[in-house]
Amino acid sequence: LIFWAALAPTASAFPLPNSSPLYQFDGQVRLRHLYTADEQTHLFLEILLDGRVRGSKNQNPFSLLEIKAVKPGVIRMQGAKTSRFLCMTSSGHLYGSEQYSEEACNFRETVLNLNSCFHKVSL
Incomplete structure (x- = not known):
């Protein structure tokens, strides 16, 4: 009991941020490199x-x-280095904008299960 009393004034506890996917809309920012690949192309979006x-x-x-x-x-996606928002014109052209626009800079996200993300390669 004496040990606890001596540490009590200096000890503090901070709650851990909730990383549950159920709380994904509370301001969390994910840092990612977006990658695309097909038989000829293997690129990261920048x-x-x-x-x-x-x-x-x-x-x-x-x-x-x-x-x-x-x-x-x-x-919405924003370049970590440039602070530019990823946006798209009505014709499908991507560009980086200094100004955020809901119409041009919001993207629909679909979460896929792991089985749909990988394709079987036969040798």
Whole structure:
């Protein structure tokens, strides 16, 4: 009891942030490198300082994106290096914008199970 009393004034407890997927809409930001691949192409999406969006063969500071849910099933993505938002024109052209627009910069997110994310390769 004396030991506890001596530590009580200096001991403090802080709650751990809840990382449960059930709480994904409380302001959490996920840091990810978005990757696409097919038989010929293997690229990471990157947002450059001038707002161009392109693919890079390697992960780099321009390909690191902050992904944040704005409402259930809808996310916005922002370049960690450039602070530009990933946006899309009505014709499907991607660009990096300094200004956030719900219409241009919100994307629908669909969570897939692991089995649908991998394709069997026959040798």
